[in-house]
Amino acid sequence: MISxxxxxxxxxxxxxxxxxxxxxxxxxxxxxxxxKAIEHQFEKKLETFKAGIRDNETELEHIRSFLxxxxxxxxxxxxxKRLEAAEILLRARNTxxxxxxxxxxxxxxxxxxxxxxxxxxxxxDFIETLIxxxxxxxKMKKFGEIDKTLPRLYLSEKALKAFDIYENIIFLAAGxxxxxxxxxxxxxxxxxxxxxxxxxxxxxxxxxxGFDKFGESxxxxxxxxxxxxxxxxxxxxxxxVDDMDRAVESVEKLALNSRRAQVNxxxxxxxxxxxxxxxxxxxxxxxxxxxxxxx
Numbered sequence: 001m002i003s004x005x006x007x008x009x010x011x012x013x014x015x016x017x018x019x020x021x022x023x024x025x026x027x028x029x030x031x032x033x034x035x036k037a038i039e040h041q042f043e044k045k046l047e048t049f050k051a052g053i054r055d056n057e058t059e060l061e062h063i064r065s066f067l068x069x070x071x072x073x074x075x076x077x078x079x080x081k082r083l084e085a086a087e088i089l090l091r092a093r094n095t096x097x098x099x100x101x102x103x104x105x106x107x108x109x110x111x112x113x114x115x116x117x118x119x120x121x122x123x124x125d126f127i128e129t130l131i132x133x134x135x136x137x138x139k140m141k142k143f144g145e146i147d148k149t150l151p152r153l154y155l156s157e158k159a160l161k162a163f164d165i166y167e168n169i170i171f172l173a174a175g176x177x178x179x180x181x182x183x184x185x186x187x188x189x190x191x192x193x194x195x196x197x198x199x200x201x202x203x204x205x206x207x208x209x210g211f212d213k214f215g216e217s218x219x220x221x222x223x224x225x226x227x228x229x230x231x232x233x234x235x236x237x238x239x240x241v242d243d244m245d246r247a248v249e250s251v252e253k254l255a256l257n258s259r260r261a262q263v264n265x266x267x268x269x270x271x272x273x274x275x276x277x278x279x280x281x282x283x284x285x286x287x288x289x290x291x292x293x294x295x
Contacts, residue, residue: 078154081150081153081154082154082155082237082238083238084150084154085150085151085153085154085155086151086155086234086237086238088146088147088148088150088151089148089151089155089159089160089163089230089234090230090231090234091146092143092146092148092151092163092167093163093166093227093230093231095139095142095143095146096143096166096167096170097170097227098134098139099134099136099139099170099173099174100170100223100224100227101134102131102134102136102170102173102174102177103169103170103173103220103223104220105130105173105177106173106176106177106217106220107220107221107280108280109180109280110280111176111180111217114127114180120183121183123180124180124181124182124183127177127180127181128181129271130177131177131178131181136174136177136178139174140174151163155234155237156233156237158203158233159230159233159234159237161199161203162203162226162229162230162233163226163230164199165196165199165200165203165222165226166223166226166227166229166230168196168199169196169219169220169222169223169226170223172196172219173220173223196216196219197211197216197218197219200219200222200226204222204225207222
């Protein structure tokens with residue numbers, strides 16, 4: 001039994017020695033094998049990692065492309081809305097401009113003298129003759145039907161302020177002419193001091209000198225300026241073009257409207273048999289009107 005044990009032990013020792021010897025002889029080969037195995041495993045994991053990065057980069061690129069496309073689409077929609085808003089504002093301006101001759105009349109008429117005159121019925125007939133062709137109520141109705149929500153949402157504050165001032169001037173002129181046409185006593189009590197001048201001075205500070213000299217009625221001389229300013233601001237906003245070349249055209253238009261107003265008023269005044277005292281003595285006061293403002 002002892003002999004068997006020794007035989008087994010010698011066999012184990014021999015096997016271990018042989019294995020150790022073989023391992024020692026093959027140590028470089030085994031080392032290279034394990035090194036290559038580890039390197040292969042590392043490269044495999046590295047490729048997986050790189051593939052993941054490429055997938056993430058592709059996904060990020062898709063996201064970037066989507067955001068750029070979405071931004072372009074959004075900008076295109078906003079620009080389309082702005083163009084639509086500008087068209088609406090111009091349509092509203094054109095509707096108001098159909099009453100612009102009333103402003104020219106009030107530059108000529110001596111409203112203080114009209115209010116103080118005792119010839120009430122003849123004056124109301126005279127004023128009614130002047131305003132009848134304009135159908136003020138119908139024009140105001142059409143203006144009120146124009147939805148101005150888009151302009152308030154998409155257009156610049158400067159363009160909107162110019163429009164608001166022009167609207168207020170036309171409304172004031174229409175209101176005053178309607179009151180003058182009414183067969184009422186003490187009409188002046190129906191008029192309230194306005195604040196349009198404050199808005200004009202805020203936008204055009206150099207206008208203050210004119211208001212200090214001529215009073216609130218000086219607002220009428222700014223009607224044409226703000227009529228044109230609306231278009232100028234819209235053109236500048238839509239295309240970046242500052243349209244100052246229209247200044248001469250604006251002055252010519254103002255002179256033409258003033259001359260037409262004087263002819264109409266004088267003709268109607270003569271037919272009504274009324275005195276020239278109902279006209280302002282300085283009919284050339286329109287020369288004090290603004291023609292060009294430095295922006």
